[in-house]
Amino acid sequence: MPTPSTVATNLPTSRENSPSPSPAGLTPTSGINRRASFRRDTWAFRPIQEDVLDHLQDFFPDHDLDKPFIDQVQIANEGLPSPAGESLPPPVPQPISREAKFKHRKSIRFVAEERKKVLERVGSAREPSAKAANLGRKKSTKLWGIKVEEVTPGQVKRGVPPTIPESPTGPAPRPAVKWVKGELIGKGTYGRVFLALNVTTGEMMAVKQVEMPQTISDQEDVRQISIVKALESEQQTLEKLDHPNIVQYLGFEKTKEFFSVFLEYVPGGSVGSVLRRHGKFEENIIRSFTGQIIEGLAYLHSNKIIHRDIKADNILVDPSGQCKISDFGISKQKEVYNNAAMTAMQGSLFWMAPEMLHNDKKGYNAKIDIWSLGCVFIEMFAGRRPWEQDDFVSVMFKVGRNKMAPPVPSDVHLSPEAEDFRLKCFTQDPDERPTAEGLKSHPWLDLPPGWIFPSFH
Numbered sequence: 404m405p406t407p408s409t410v411a412t413n414l415p416t417s418r419e420n421s422p423s424p425s426p427a428g429l430t431p432t433s434g435i436n437r438r439a440s441f442r443r444d445t446w447a448f449r450p451i452q453e454d455v456l457d458h459l460q461d462f463f464p465d466h467d468l469d470k471p472f473i474d475q476v477q478i479a480n481e482g483l484p485s486p487a488g489e490s491l492p493p494p495v496p497q498p499i500s501r502e503a504k505f506k507h508r509k510s511i512r513f514v515a516e517e518r519k520k521v522l523e524r525v526g527s528a529r530e531p532s533a534k535a536a537n538l539g540r541k542k543s544t545k546l547w548g549i550k551v552e553e554v555t556p557g558q559v560k561r562g563v564p565p566t567i568p569e570s571p572t573g574p575a576p577r578p579a580v581k582w583v584k585g586e587l588i589g590k591g592t593y594g595r596v597f598l599a600l601n602v603t604t605g606e607m608m609a610v611k612q613v614e615m616p617q618t619i620s621d622q623e624d625v626r627q628i629s630i631v632k633a634l635e636s637e638q639q640t641l642e643k644l645d646h647p648n649i650v651q652y653l654g655f656e657k658t659k660e661f662f663s664v665f666l667e668y669v670p671g672g673s674v675g676s677v678l679r680r681h682g683k684f685e686e687n688i689i690r691s692f693t694g695q696i697i698e699g700l701a702y703l704h705s706n707k708i709i710h711r712d713i714k715a716d717n718i719l720v721d722p723s724g725q726c727k728i729s730d731f732g733i734s735k736q737k738e739v740y741n742n743a744a745m746t747a748m749q750g751s752l753f754w755m756a757p758e759m760l761h762n763d764k765k766g767y768n769a770k771i772d773i774w775s776l777g778c779v780f781i782e783m784f785a786g787r788r789p790w791e792q793d794d795f796v797s798v799m800f801k802v803g804r805n806k807m808a809p810p811v812p813s814d815v816h817l818s819p820e821a822e823d824f825r826l827k828c829f830t831q832d833p834d835e836r837p838t839a840e841g842l843k844s845h846p847w848l849d850l851p852p853g854w855i856f857p858s859f860h
Contacts, residue, residue: 452522464586580601582601583599593633594612596666611663638655671719672720687854696779700713700839711771713728714782741768760803770833823847824842
């Protein structure tokens with residue numbers, strides 16, 4: 404079993420099992436083939452913001468990065484996140500002539516360089532800490548109540564100017580936040596996730612998109628309509644949440660072509676993709692990740708939200724070792740411990756609880772997330788998905804009818820406290836299964852004094 408330093412050092416930098424590097428890499432000598440990284444993974448590896456900003460051409464290949472088109476005045480008025488504090492007042496827009504606006508446009512690359520200066524003031528992302536990571540999360544510019552406009556590659560090439568108020572008098576409306584779409588970095592339950600750059604502030608974002616129905620046929624396509632509704636539901640769920648172990652929602656944009664939800668950019672990848680690339684984790688890392696997932700679940704359940712699809716592929720982990728629950732496409736908001744109206748089988752079969760597969764129409768509640776957590780626990784110890792030797796039909800029978808928990812693989816050895824934690828997650832009777840809040844005090848979760856997740860190197 405690898406040591407904490409081995410896991411942390413190798414997660415972002417090892418090229419042994421990574422896709423073939425592209426000519427312009429993420430380091431001075433190597434890189435990542437973005438599309439090849441999806442041959443097996445739901446989430447592609449996500450480099451730190453500094454590496455993305457250093458290699459914009461690799462992540463935004465369809466855009467002219469040096470064509471001036473962003474209004475410098477808009478950037479100044481919107482402001483960049485300040486590392487000094489949370490309560491700074493927003494800059495006061497200064498009146499400026501129409502002619503001056505056209506003289507001071509900036510390119511995407513210029514905005515990126517300005518963002519790099521901000522990151523340098525906050526601290527190097529190449530040696531992150533949990534404190535710095537949390538600061539970055541809090542500093543993400545939320546787009547609520549602000550007009551959001553995608554800038555397409557064609558608009559960049561033409562140097563399309565920002566929207567300018569028609570009337571030279573009166574208070575100017577707040578400028579629209581402009582963004583550009585980059586490479587594909589993830590595939591959620593509903594929709595695809597792309598890298599995005601807020602070209603108003605230079606911040607990296609993730610944007611989850613689904614296509615809007617275009618034709619009459621599309622508008623009658625039940626599946627396509629359900630996909631859009633699912634992302635709308637996810638957006639409505641996420642906008643209410645704010646927790647360090649939940650991916651942060653920033654805003655949304657709806658056009659005739661796409662419905663887009665903007666999320667914080669989490670460098671690194673999913674726990675699942677890391678396991679597939681590097682194998683099982685050392686126990687203290689599993690303790691740390693499990694504890695953070697429990698914190699996120701306790702927060703969700705306290706806000707009457709059931710995730711319904713907890714698995715390693717839906718847990719993002721950044722270079723500081725901070726975990727964030729993602730993909731709320733099939734989450735449900737209700738009284739979390741009331742079974743009444745929840746009978747639909749939702750989620751990923753190998754992580755499902757027995758009562759979701761077979762409940763005699765009695766329904767299920769938030770305790771299904773605890774069973775799924777136990778499956779992720781096994782997944783991290785084994786380096787492989789639960790029920791790796793079984794097919795769908797077999798698991799349906801073993802879990803749904805016999806209420807069996809996924810077996811502990813022969814090469815996994817659990818301490819007595821770890822085994823007790825496993826058994827609690829897999830308690831057959833949901834009424835007896837502990838809540839996330841109850842699991843927070845389990846002794847197995849206690850990390851050794853002074854233990855720190857080693858940073859990326």
